[in-house]
C-alpha cells in the first residue's frame with residue numbers, strides 16, 4: 506500500500522450527499538408541543554432566579570438549575586418583537602413575526618394575521634390556535650397571531 510506523504514497530492518472526488526434529518530424536540534420541547542396541541546401555552550420556570558423560558562428549556566441558562574416548574578403564559582402579554590414579509594412564487598404575501606411575551610425569555614415565530622393596519626414592533630397580539638381536531642402537536646398549531654387592542 507502506498508503511503509500518503511503529501512496532503513496536496515490526495516485525490517479529491519467532488520459530489521454531494523443528500524441527507525435528511527429528524528430532530529427530536531427534546532424533553533421540554535416535547536411537553537411544550539403536547540401542551541400546544543391542547544391549546545395551552547406554558548413556559549418553563551427557574552425556581553432559583555425566577556426566569557421563564559419559552560420555548561421551554563430544561564436548564565436555566567443563567568444559573569444552570571434544572572427546570573421542572575411550568576407556568577401558563579399570559580396571552581395578553583404577547584407582542585411583536587420583529588416581523589418580516591415573505592412571498593412564495595405562488596401565493597399571497599405573508600407576515601412572519603417573532604412574538605415575545607412580557608417577562609419571558611425567548612419567543613415564538615409565527616404567522617401574523619394581516620389587517621388593514623401595518624404591523625409594527627411592540628404591537629400587542631394574541632395567539633389563535635387551530636381547531637382542536639386540526640392540531641398536530643407542532644408550532645403551527647398556533648394558526649396565527651392577531652392584533653388586539655387592550
Ligand SMILES: [Zn+2]
Pocket residue numbers: 551552553554555556565566567568569570
Ligand atoms: Zn435560573
